[in-house]
Amino acid sequence: MKTKHLLLSLISAVLVVGYSSAQPNTITPAPLISQWGEQTVELSKPLSLYIAAEGEDFSRLDAAVRQTGINLKSVKRPARRNYLNLLIVDKSEVATIADAEGIAEGYVMDITTEGVTIKATTPAGLYYGVQSLRQIYHKHHALTVGHISDAPRFEYRGVLIDISRHFRTKEFIMRQIDAMAEVKMNRLHLHLTDAAGWRIEVDSYPRLTSYAAWRTPHTWKEWWYGERRYVEEGSEGAYGGYLTKEEAREIVEYAASKYITIIPEIEMPGHSDEVLAAYPELRCTQQPERQGDLCIGKEETFEMMQAILDEIIEIFPSEYIHIGGDEATKSSWAECEECQRRMREEGLESVDELQSYMIHRIEEHLNARGRQIIGWDEILEGGLAPNATVMSWRGEEGGRAAAATGHKVVMSPHGYCYIDAPQDAPYSQPESIGGYLPLEKVYSYDPTPESMEASVAQYIMGVQANLWAEFIVTDSHYEHMLWPRAIAIAEIGWSDPKHKDYSLFRERAIAIVDDMLERGYTPFDLKNEIGNRPESLSPVSHLAIGKPVSYLYPSFYYAPQYAAAGDKTLTDGLRGTWTYADNRWQGFLGRGGVDVIIDLEEVTHIESIEADFMQICGPGVFMPCRVEIWASEDGENYTLLTDIDHEVVVDELPSFKSFGWHGSTEARYIRYKAHRSKYSGFLFVDEIIVK
Numbered sequence: 001m002k003t004k005h006l007l008l009s010l011i012s013a014v015l016v017v018g019y020s021s022a023q024p025n026t027i028t029p030a031p032l033i034s035q036w037g038e039q040t041v042e043l044s045k046p047l048s049l050y051i052a053a054e055g056e057d058f059s060r061l062d063a064a065v066r067q068t069g070i071n072l073k074s075v076k077r078p079a080r081r082n083y084l085n086l087l088i089v090d091k092s093e094v095a096t097i098a099d100a101e102g103i104a105e106g107y108v109m110d111i112t113t114e115g116v117t118i119k120a121t122t123p124a125g126l127y128y129g130v131q132s133l134r135q136i137y138h139k140h141h142a143l144t145v146g147h148i149s150d151a152p153r154f155e156y157r158g159v160l161i162d163i164s165r166h167f168r169t170k171e172f173i174m175r176q177i178d179a180m181a182e183v184k185m186n187r188l189h190l191h192l193t194d195a196a197g198w199r200i201e202v203d204s205y206p207r208l209t210s211y212a213a214w215r216t217p218h219t220w221k222e223w224w225y226g227e228r229r230y231v232e233e234g235s236e237g238a239y240g241g242y243l244t245k246e247e248a249r250e251i252v253e254y255a256a257s258k259y260i261t262i263i264p265e266i267e268m269p270g271h272s273d274e275v276l277a278a279y280p281e282l283r284c285t286q287q288p289e290r291q292g293d294l295c296i297g298k299e300e301t302f303e304m305m306q307a308i309l310d311e312i313i314e315i316f317p318s319e320y321i322h323i324g325g326d327e328a329t330k331s332s333w334a335e336c337e338e339c340q341r342r343m344r345e346e347g348l349e350s351v352d353e354l355q356s357y358m359i360h361r362i363e364e365h366l367n368a369r370g371r372q373i374i375g376w377d378e379i380l381e382g383g384l385a386p387n388a389t390v391m392s393w394r395g396e397e398g399g400r401a402a403a404a405t406g407h408k409v410v411m412s413p414h415g416y417c418y419i420d421a422p423q424d425a426p427y428s429q430p431e432s433i434g435g436y437l438p439l440e441k442v443y444s445y446d447p448t449p450e451s452m453e454a455s456v457a458q459y460i461m462g463v464q465a466n467l468w469a470e471f472i473v474t475d476s477h478y479e480h481m482l483w484p485r486a487i488a489i490a491e492i493g494w495s496d497p498k499h500k501d502y503s504l505f506r507e508r509a510i511a512i513v514d515d516m517l518e519r520g521y522t523p524f525d526l527k528n529e530i531g532n533r534p535e536s537l538s539p540v541s542h543l544a545i546g547k548p549v550s551y552l553y554p555s556f557y558y559a560p561q562y563a564a565a566g567d568k569t570l571t572d573g574l575r576g577t578w579t580y581a582d583n584r585w586q587g588f589l590g591r592g593g594v595d596v597i598i599d600l601e602e603v604t605h606i607e608s609i610e611a612d613f614m615q616i617c618g619p620g621v622f623m624p625c626r627v628e629i630w631a632s633e634d635g636e637n638y639t640l641l642t643d644i645d646h647e648v649v650v651d652e653l654p655s656f657k658s659f660g661w662h663g664s665t666e667a668r669y670i671r672y673k674a675h676r677s678k679y680s681g682f683l684f685v686d687e688i689i690v691k
């Protein structure tokens with residue numbers, strides 16, 4: 001990276017002559033170097049278009065360049081005036097671009113009064129140059145003299161689309177491919193299989209699509225919390241679907257025409273409830289109800305998975321095949337006679353090693369067919385397969401550990417890359433899985449921060465946004481969740497961190513969103529963003545700041561994973577954001593609810609005591625059903641200030657509510673007690689504000 005930058009800065013020092021320093025904020029992802037002059041290119045006549053590519057690449061580039069909107073006429077040889085030339089050149093001619101990094105997707109574009117030249121060493125590089133040209137022309141309907149030298153930071157810039165939880169059609173997927181290509185993304189990971197439905201035709205196991213692809217009722221929520229029934233294709237009320245091989249091939253070809261690779265995911269051994277529903281003979285011998293792990297003891301499991309993968313690799317030419325590997329419960333394996341026999345015979349000491357045994361075998365099978373496996377970070381448990389690439393989702397630790405041992409990694413930590421959380425004030429957004437992940441937070445992610453050792457960073461291939469669809473029933477909701485946050489991932493994946501500037505990015509993202517809206521997409525309308533919970537934006541000052549809090553039910557203390565700032569949380573002046581996972585909200589799971597005493601350390605005149613609670617029913621967070629507030633001067637004799645009853649009603653959207661007392665009293669000790677309702681789950685409170 002350093003070498004490249006040195007080279008680029010030398011070259012840019014030369015090129016800057018004759019250009020003004022003003023940089024139009026036009027191209028997304030932000031390019032490595034762009035310099036602009038004052039003059040414009042004469043466009044009253046068509047530009048002569050020459051493309052130095054053949055066959056498929058010629059047609060792909062020709063189609064892309066015609067989408068710029070620039071008036072063009074094709075010519076057989078590069079013209080001398082009024083031209084648009086796309087040239088494949090030798091590395092030595094474009095020392096500015098990223099081949100120094102081994103990523104052959106860079107390009108150099110010169111816009112002069114004579115015409116436009118885009119040079120690259122590969123057709124993909126030319127394609128990205130054309131995308132930049134399209135953005136410039138689209139914004140200004142003119143071309144200003146300029147120079148761009150550009151190349152991606154990472155080779156892998158991806159999105160995961162989940163078509164298992166709710167099926168999406170070929171047409172829908174292609175629309176997202178269009179939008180991805182425009183921001184220079186190059187991998188689409190299709191989550192094709194999961195409990196909620198199998199979504200790809202497999203000839204050797206036809207019940208995967210005639211049965212495991214259909215369910216009732218249609219929303220994931222009702223299905224998952226109900227009976228989890230699968231039904232025969234074509235039966236009454238059957239909801240679901242699958243991609244035929246023919247459709248999947250069309251998607252692959254369409255994506256390739258935009259230099260995007262489709263990575264198919266076939267989940268194993270967990271998340272396989274639908275496989276077991278269709279082929280129950282692959283269950284463990286003593287399998288508990290509602291458990292979706294394949295039996296690793298049975299040879300039939302390997303026969304089936306390998307046969308499926310053989311069909312998958314015929315459809316998807318991708319080097320990488322995603323084999324899942326996440327969240328196996330591993331609960332049946334310890335009891336299953338056949339799994340136990342396998343463990344004895346193979347000398348496996350734990351169920352983690354049993355999973356690892358399966359992943360190793362699957363890797364061997366795919367490697368022998370020229371493919372590589374990629375899997376979720378759980379595949380590290382029990383020993384990583386020798387050539388496996390890891391997709392790090394539970395955080396970055398798995399990714400770092402894999403990279404430290406020389407395995408390639410795609411970073412997709414849920415705190416930044418799980419775009420199934422709402423992106424704005426939750427009350428303004430459709431129902432979702434909960435949390436809060438605004439564009440700015442996604443944009444703040446850095447897969448290889450300065451603090452990461454170079455020996456680790458060299459194995460980080462890139463970054464991916466994951467859009468799980470449990471709560472996303474409609475296509476329009478899906479697009480709303482995907483855009484514009486996927487654009488932030490595109491920019492993280494492409495642009496040099498030295499150009500990272502959220503306000504400039506946001507301006508460009510708004511322009512892209514507006515353009516998408518005009519074209520009939522349904523992105524989140526960024527210009528109307530409400531933003532974070534106003535209370536969280538600055539600390540609140542009150543009488544109890546820094547005062548000690550004692551928790552009256554030590555055995556029902558706050559939950560360790562939602563401790564926030566521990567005993568200091570409720571009097572630290574910091575109010576919570578829209579999500580309880582922000583280390584500001586404190587979570588209580590015990591039967592005792594919240595029961596705390598604040599010691600103001602001296603008798604104080606008090607006029608109000610209040611605390612906010614949040615409710616988000618999906619993950620089991622509820623309002624209290626009753627709040628009592630007591631006060632005392634001596635810590636022995638308490639007076640009840642208020643006793644509030646609250647009817648807890650299950651609803652779809654998150655809500656926030658204050659429970660408090662207003663009046664006038666003298667007290668040193670305050671007891672705040674919030675009772676849990678009949679719904680089991682969490683109480684979350686951020687601050688007890690005393691004034």
Ligand code: ACM
Nearest residue numbers: 326327376393468
């Ligand atoms: C995952 O979110 N279970 C990969």
Ligand code: ZN
Nearest residue numbers: 284295336339
């Ligand atoms: Zn078993």
